[in-house]
Amino acid sequence: MFIDAIGTQHNPATDARIISLVPSITELLFDMGLGGNLVGRTAFCVHPKEQVKQVKSIGGTKQVNLEKVKKLKATHLIVNIDENPKELVEELSKLIPHIVVTHPNKPADNIDLFSLIGNIFDRKGEAARLISELQAAQTQAQxxxxxxxxxxxxxxxxxxxxxxxxxxxxxxxxxxxxxxxxxxxxxxxxxxxxxxxxxxxxxxxxxxxxxxxxxxxxxxxxxxxxxxxxxxxxxxxxxxxxxxxxxxxxxxxxxxxxxxxxxx
CATH class of the missing domain: 3.40.50.1980 (Nitrogenase molybdenum iron protein domain)
Structure with missing residues (x-):
């Protein structure tokens, strides 16, 4: 099992249907080869520009169209503590069985984020690559x-x-x-x-x-x-x-x- 930002444990899910309410994580999912698993995103999810257009928009980061969400039959919802209201997430949890909560507070926290997404959705190799690139960029920045x-x-x-x-x-x-x-x-x-x-x-x-x-x-x-x-x-x-x-x-x-x- 793999633990998210609020301590929820998640099992591996290789055939997940994912909705992302976090623009930066939508981009991350594509970069980890999970674009095919992404079934819903916000109107603010704009990267990568061409690929993201193929994914259904279900609203914003604060409000969504619940009827659109129901039709997508998602298995996983990815949210962020700062960006998505708790009340909205609680409402969506009635429709989507697995809620993955994220909360990076500094660049180094991306290591845990990459690992979490990579472990849950069977992208360990992609996670390892991104961790290595992040560590190199952080060392150079320092x-x-x-x-x-x-x-x-x-x-x-x-x-x-x-x-x-x-x-x-x-x-x-x-x-x-x-x-x-x-x-x-x-x-x-x-x-x-x-x-x-x-x-x-x-x-x-x-x-x-x-x-x-x-x-x-x-x-x-x-x-x-x-x-x-x-x-x-x-x-x-x-x-x-x-x-x-x-x-x-x-x-x-x-x-x-x-x-x-x-x-x-």
Whole structure:
């Protein structure tokens, strides 16, 4: 048996019919050769672009069409603690017998994720390959970080209200590997609203605007610079997929963050 993020034990399932409510894990399933087992996904599951179009969309990460789900006769549902509401998962558990819960909080947690998916769905070789690639990427990122000065950064995921990330989140831990330390350094909430009148903009070396879940663009940075009197060269757009997507995307993400940090 194999144990997921909440301690649920899972038996091997070579003929599984899988629904994924996690975009990054949908991509991972394809990268592990499980595209043929994937029968349902969210509208936000966009990678790999061409293959994912062949899989039935059943809604979003927070709401789904239950009638569509029923018709798919899935055996396994893959969810994430941060991305999918507990109430939705409980409702879907009435229709799908096996719920696989994930919760990576740092890039190294992908090792357990690869192993979990590989063991449950008979893709041990693919899991071993990804683990090796991740470890190599993480080692290289750590070596690159040794050559960089530490940067204090404020990372925005939303505006109106302005929202950021707590230090224990996957995004923050990914940035940390590239020597970017997120502010505020303490928070009781994983994704807190931030008061920009507290002086935090003066405390950080750079302000990062993520491409998701809010799609920040250059005009947002121009408006921000004018409104809060921040130098334009202190503001940067960052690829949210490379910071927040765990799974196989994390391998590319670590390389991206090393290059990004060099440009700050």
């Amino acid at each position: 070596l690159s970080a040794m050559e960089l000065d530490e940067k204090k950064v404020l990372y925005f995921i939303w505006k109106e209200p302005w929202m950021t990330i707590a230090p224990e989140t996957y995004i923050s831990q990914s940035l940390k590997i590239a020597n970017m330390i997120t502010y505020p350094q303490e928070s009781d909430i994983r994704y807190p609203e931030i008061d920009l009148e507290t002086g935090i903009l003066d405390q950080v070396d750079a302000v990062l605007f993520s491409s998701e879940p809010f799609l920040f663009k250059s005009e947002h940075l121009k408006e921000f610079a004018q409104t809060y009197k921040v130098p334009a060269d202190k503001l940067h757009i960052i690829d949210g997929e490379m910071t927040s997507w765990y799974g196989s995307r994390a391998i590319q993400g670590l390389r991206y963050l090393s290059d990004f940090a060099k440009g700050l």
